[in-house]
Amino acid sequence: MNTNKTQLFNIGFDEFAQWLKSKSQAKYRANQVYQLAIKGYEFDDMQTLPKALRQMLSENFIAQAAPIYDVYKSQIDETEKFLYKLSDGNIIEGVLMKYHYGYTLCISTQVGCKMGCTFCASTLNGCERNLTAAEMFGQVISANKHIGDKGNVGHIVLMGSGEALDNYDNTIAFLKLVHNENLLNIGYRNISISTCGLVPAIYRFMEEDIPATLSISLHAPNDEIRMQTMPIAKVYLMDSLMDAARAYVKKTGRRVIFEYAAIDGVNCSGQHAIELADRLKNLQCHVNLIPLNKVEERQLNPPSNNNINAFMDKLKSLGVSVTKRRSMGNDIEGACGQLRNKKLLLEKEK
Structure with a gap:
């Protein structure tokens, strides 16, 4: 990463305003720069600023921390997959989904992932580094710029x-950025945070007074199966994870x-449904059932439609709130990690 420049949204507004003041710039310039930056402008494109100020900003700051590098559009729905290129050359990805109520953006929080879930493409190359709050925020800014007047x-x-x-501290800083009424003003209740089940971090997060939706990647009805597919399950057993979930609801x-990727022959039989329903008894929750996105490097497959529907129907009959998530962007490798890994492989072959 270019350590000579500071990512604009990694410093607070007041600190940025103070920096401008130290350069003999008018107080209103800070807000002017921020409002242009959240619209996706690079400093050189901020023509309402004096040329000398644009040059000064370009020499000291990075306005757009996650510009879009490539776009892949689905031919079967309105989903778009973005590859973003960071200032250090790393590539991350995001998915823009169009629903009847508007646009939802799925963002990355790290370059790769170290959690090692056996069904996920993101973890194949490990974790390169954490993203900064500005790089997470930049994904949203770039998506808005791409959407334009739509x-x-x-x-x-x-x-x-x-x-x-x-990536706890940067994630919290990002949430506060997107929620800031002077920036993007996105309600916390319109934000979902996914975790593979870092129990201490769940307890910590519930004290933040940020009423976002907590999504826990469960993917199994018991510890034995969960340990086969998710290494984190060997650190935090399901009893402790369920205790944390109940505490989160109470707080x-x-x-x-609960995100539940249905894997053929692994976790979606009738007996698995009975175990899962018992595990979730008296817990205010919803199960988001996801047909597995097949990853070439993993020897795992999604169940048939009949099997996954039977699993869902069994859960419903046992009183579990459950829906099957509609797969989006399948033709553009919309599942997290797939497109980035393909791009990295192509780069290596050059």
């Missing part, structure tokens, strides 16, 4: 590459979402 991102899910709560008054 609208803005109104919902955000932190479910791209990386474990959000493993925040918000239900917890």
